[in-house]
Amino acid sequence: KQEVTQIPAALSVPEGENLVLNCSFTDSAIYNLQWFRQDPGKGLTSLLLIQSSQREQTSGRLNASLDKSSGRSTLYIAASQPGDSATYLCASTTDSWGKLQFGAGTQVVVTP
Amino acid sequence: EAQVTQNPRYLITVTGKKLTVTCSQNMNHEYMSWYRQDPGLGLRQIYYSMNVEVTDKGDVPEGYKVSRKEKRNFPLILESPSPNQTSLYFCASSLGVTDTQYFGPGTRLTVL
Numbered sequence: 501k502q503e504v505t506q507i508p509a510a511l512s513v514p515e516g517e518n519l520v521l522n523c524s525f526t527d528s529a530i531y532n533l534q535w536f537r538q539d540p541g542k543g544l545t546s547l548l549l550i551q552s553s554q555r556e557q558t559s560g561r562l563n564a565s566l567d568k569s570s571g572r573s574t575l576y577i578a579a580s581q582p583g584d585s586a587t588y589l590c591a592s593t594t595d596s597w598g599k600l601q602f603g604a605g606t607q608v609v610v611t612p
Numbered sequence: 613e614a615q616v617t618q619n620p621r622y623l624i625t626v627t628g629k630k631l632t633v634t635c636s637q638n639m640n641h642e643y644m645s646w647y648r649q650d651p652g653l654g655l656r657q658i659y660y661s662m663n664v665e666v667t668d669k670g671d672v673p674e675g676y677k678v679s680r681k682e683k684r685n686f687p688l689i690l691e692s693p694s695p696n697q698t699s700l701y702f703c704a705s706s707l708g709v710t711d712t713q714y715f716g717p718g719t720r721l722t723v724l
Contacts, residue, residue, distance in 0.1 A: 544715040598709035
């Protein structure tokens with residue numbers, strides 16, 4: 501069974517610093533890996549999806565990489581802002597019925 | 613606006629009183645699913661639907677029912693709610709099984 505781990509569980513950085521969020525998974529036979537953002541008491545917002553055949557995806561200040569051989573994905577957020585404060589979740593799909601296996605998330609606080 | 617909507621957003625009920633949480637998407641997505649989010653347990657899939665009239669169990673289906681009579685709607689039914697079903701529930705949809713999944717705003721359910 502796929503296990504997804506996100507370390508650290510919490511992270512605090514000053515505004516302007518680059519954020520590096522880690523996600524590791526045990527089963528490299530993934531269909532894709534997706535990064536989400538969750539604000540307190542709110543739903544999940546999809547940030548980036550990396551398909552199994554891709555190495556990275558970029559959107560604005562966000563860049564996500566995928567290394568299946570080492571079972572890792574990294575989300576980079578450039579020049580962090582207080583509005584980036586949220587919990588970031590990664591999730592992978594390893595089966596043909598689309599179930600997302602989530603990590604526990606990294607809670608990020610960006611201080612002004 | 614492309615979105616997944618859920619109703620109600622908040623619900624407090626008593627043990628044994630049947631309830632339905634509705635989910636609707638306006639993106640013509642084939643795939644829909646339900647998750648619950650609990651502290652310390654993360655997000656877990658309850659049920660999913662590959663397309664109309666095709667549904668199947670996820671990881672934690674006990675105590676829940678679903679139906680998919682129309683492409684856009686995927687209601688979650690709790691026939692006899694119990695306190696252990698107190699949770700934050702999310703509906704999600706995607707074009708296909710391995711495409712970006714979009715989540716609704718969540719329904720916070722409390723069963724007394």
